[in-house]
Amino acid sequence: MNRLSAxxxxxxxxxxxxxxxxxVEIPDNSFTVIVGPNACGKSTLLRALSRMLRxxxxxxxxxxxxxQSMPAKKVARTLGLLPQSSIAPDGIxxxxxxxxxxxxxxxxxxxxxxxxxxxxxxxxxxxxIGDLADRYVDELSGGQRQRVWIAMALAQQTPLLLLxxxxxYLDIQHQxxxxxLCADLHEEQGRTLVAVLHDLNHAARYAxxxxxxxxxxxxxxxxxxxxxxxxxxxxxxxxxxxxxDDPETGTPLVVPAARRARARxxxxxxxxxPETAGAGARGGAEVSESATGAS
Amino acid sequence: MKATHIRAVRTRGGLSLRxxxxxxTVVVLLVLVALAASVALIGTGDFPVSATDVVRTLTGNGTxxxxxxxxxxxxxxxxxxxxxxxALGLGGALFQSISRNPxxxxxxxxxxxxxxxxxxxxxxxxxxxxxxxxLGALAGGLVTGFAIYLLAWRRGVHGYRLxxxxxxxxxxxxxxxxxxxxxxDIVDAARAVVWMTGSLNGRDWTQVWPLLVLCAVLVxxxxxxxxxxxxxxxxxxxxxxxxxxxxxVRMVLMVSAVLLTAGATAAVGPVGFVALxxxxxxxRLTRSPGPNLVPAMCMGATLLIVADLVSQRAFGxxxxxxxxxxxxxxxxxxxxxxxxxRRAGRI
Numbered sequence: 001m002n003r004l005s006a007x008x009x010x011x012x013x014x015x016x017x018x019x020x021x022x023x024v025e026i027p028d029n030s031f032t033v034i035v036g037p038n039a040c041g042k043s044t045l046l047r048a049l050s051r052m053l054r055x056x057x058x059x060x061x062x063x064x065x066x067x068q069s070m071p072a073k074k075v076a077r078t079l080g081l082l083p084q085s086s087i088a089p090d091g092i093x094x095x096x097x098x099x100x101x102x103x104x105x106x107x108x109x110x111x112x113x114x115x116x117x118x119x120x121x122x123x124x125x126x127x128x129i130g131d132l133a134d135r136y137v138d139e140l141s142g143g144q145r146q147r148v149w150i151a152m153a154l155a156q157q158t159p160l161l162l163l164x165x166x167x168x169y170l171d172i173q174h175q176x177x178x179x180x181l182c183a184d185l186h187e188e189q190g191r192t193l194v195a196v197l198h199d200l201n202h203a204a205r206y207a208x209x210x211x212x213x214x215x216x217x218x219x220x221x222x223x224x225x226x227x228x229x230x231x232x233x234x235x236x237x238x239x240x241x242x243x244x245d246d247p248e249t250g251t252p253l254v255v256p257a258a259r260r261a262r263a264r265x266x267x268x269x270x271x272x273x274p275e276t277a278g279a280g281a282r283g284g285a286e287v288s289e290s291a292t293g294a295s
Numbered sequence: 296m297k298a299t300h301i302r303a304v305r306t307r308g309g310l311s312l313r314x315x316x317x318x319x320t321v322v323v324l325l326v327l328v329a330l331a332a333s334v335a336l337i338g339t340g341d342f343p344v345s346a347t348d349v350v351r352t353l354t355g356n357g358t359x360x361x362x363x364x365x366x367x368x369x370x371x372x373x374x375x376x377x378x379x380x381x382a383l384g385l386g387g388a389l390f391q392s393i394s395r396n397p398x399x400x401x402x403x404x405x406x407x408x409x410x411x412x413x414x415x416x417x418x419x420x421x422x423x424x425x426x427x428x429x430l431g432a433l434a435g436g437l438v439t440g441f442a443i444y445l446l447a448w449r450r451g452v453h454g455y456r457l458x459x460x461x462x463x464x465x466x467x468x469x470x471x472x473x474x475x476x477x478x479x480d481i482v483d484a485a486r487a488v489v490w491m492t493g494s495l496n497g498r499d500w501t502q503v504w505p506l507l508v509l510c511a512v513l514v515x516x517x518x519x520x521x522x523x524x525x526x527x528x529x530x531x532x533x534x535x536x537x538x539x540x541x542x543x544v545r546m547v548l549m550v551s552a553v554l555l556t557a558g559a560t561a562a563v564g565p566v567g568f569v570a571l572x573x574x575x576x577x578x579r580l581t582r583s584p585g586p587n588l589v590p591a592m593c594m595g596a597t598l599l600i601v602a603d604l605v606s607q608r609a610f611g612x613x614x615x616x617x618x619x620x621x622x623x624x625x626x627x628x629x630x631x632x633x634x635x636x637r638r639a640g641r642i
Contacts, residue, residue: 052535076538083532087395089584096301096584103526104538108519111313112303156537 002028009058011044018044019216031186031193033203036213037237042196050081050162076104080158082149084165088137094148095133098124101155123154143174163195179206204228204252212236228252318581325593332600337369339607375498376603377596378506382559384595387570389552392524392586395454400571401556405465407565409439411491412468415475418487429561436557493566493618495603502562509558513551520544525585566618568625569595
């Protein structure tokens with residue numbers, strides 16, 4: 001029995017149903033990454049797992065209990081979440097913001113224990129922002145700021161940590177930086193991590209367990225090496241591609257098919273693709289066009 | 296200014312409190328200023344009393360005439376001023392924090408206008424007693440507050456929606472108030488206009504006790520929930536993740552803020568801009584992020600008492616209602632805020 005799972009949940013915003021009867025197990029001590037095209041329900045699933053969203057049907061179980069029935073602070077000591085967008089209050093320092101992660105461990109008469117102070121210092125050291133404690137959060141770069149939020153989630157000291165697109169808005173170097181940090185956090189303390197990621201190659205490289213969603217259904221789940229195939233990518237993302245071995249890590253690397261090949265594929269399937277095919281046929285312009293086409 | 300002025304006070308029993316030295320200094324200074332202004336205000340009037348005599352009388356050693364003037368006439372007026380100022384400062388800080396917007400204060404949201412409407416209905420349509428006017432104003436403020444809350448609520452209350460709904464409600468209620476005034480006969484209209492400026496004149500112990508009870512219940516309730524409020528400033532998702540029951544905290548605090556504001560307004564009429572300016576001034580003094588509830592409360596009390604002192608000293612006893620002074624000062628401050636915020640690119 002895993003600590004966190006969604007059992008037959010139906011997830012909806014008002015009347016708009018995102019997922020029906022979805023069941024997902026988060027393997028203990030895994031670095032689980034949820035992938036899928038836009039609007040497939042991956043962030044919604046993460047919201048349900050972190051009890052931001054109450055399922056219309058079914059239930060989310062944490063340590064065998066329905067998550068909504070547990071005391072809020074108790075959940076917050078077990079399961080942490082790094083949301084996609086958080087607001088750093090005006091004029092707050094890094095140390096203060098990370099310190100707020102201690103909230104679920106505190107109370108009216110236990111506002112700032114020596115333990116709180118130690119954990120905050122460790123969390124900042126762990127994320128490489130130890131010397132930024134007195135800096136204002138507004139002054140930091142995007143990459144540093146993301147580290148501050150992760151430090152805050154660490155200060156919460158939860159065995160499970162959920163991250164909603166932690167690499168969005170970061171440049172490639174900081175994306176890798178954040179993912180390396182996540183991998184370290186997972187490996188060092190056997191922490192269970194669940195992340196929603198946009199980049200399939202990042203997901204395949206870092207995840208120990210991959211969940212591929214499409215239209216609110218799990219299409220495949222398992223170790224990236226076992227499940228990431230050209231067929232799966234086409235099924236989930238509707239993208240023709242090759243899957244090769246990552247020369248650095250040996251994990252699956254998704255290489256989208258060249259524009260001409262994809263255009264041919266589309267033309268075979270649907271009849272309505274004359275302008276795409278036409279553009280592809282204009283040989284000379286192809287190099288620059290395929291560069292823009294890849295984005 | 297860095298975070299170094301925050302200290303932890305710990306006992307061996309495992310208790311620990313967070314103390315912001317700068318905020319404590321600000322609060323102590325504000326309380327001292329408020330006390331000094333109170334003493335000066337008690338001494339001010341047609342029968343002046345020196346500061347030493349005021350203190351002596353308050354400690355029970357005055358002459359009989361001083362006893363009467365200080366204890367029965369002027370002390371309740373000052374206490375009403377302090378309590379109303381504190382309630383408005385705290386209510387304003389709560390509203391501004393919940394809406395995450397300095398403009399999200401009761402003045403702008405139309406709570407004052409709502410209370411005014413309640414009072415006007417009693418004055419104009421029923422020619423009611425002073426007590427009835429107070430109750431009418433309280434009811435008007437509460438109804439407006441809950442109407443704003445309900446209209447702004449959609450899977451939670453959010454900043455801009457609250458401010459926009461409040462401005463809309465405020466405009467409508469102002470129109471109703473204008474209509475009621477045109478319907479009033481000249482005596483009622485004069486009475487209504489005096490009420491509408493917000494004044495401490497003629498307040499006595501019957502206003503002190505209900506306000507004191509209101510504050511004694513709500514202030515602790517608010518402070519217990521203050522830590523949750525601090526977390527919600529980082530966004531709903533993160534505060535849920537940290538174990539804050541966001542909607543419950545917000546509901547409790549919103550209701551408290553409405554009660555504080557409506558109660559204060561019912562007691563003295565709509566005193567403009569204290570709720571808007573007190574939290575902002577307090578925040579600039581403490582330089583600390585977060586709602587700064589206690590400093591805002593002390594700032595509100597100090598502002599109102601000092602404004603009343605100014606109006607009493609400059610224009611003579613009971614000539615100029617305190618609401619006029621706070622309106623002028625607060626309006627100037629609001630303009631300054633808009634100009635600087637605009638320069639900072641936030642508006």
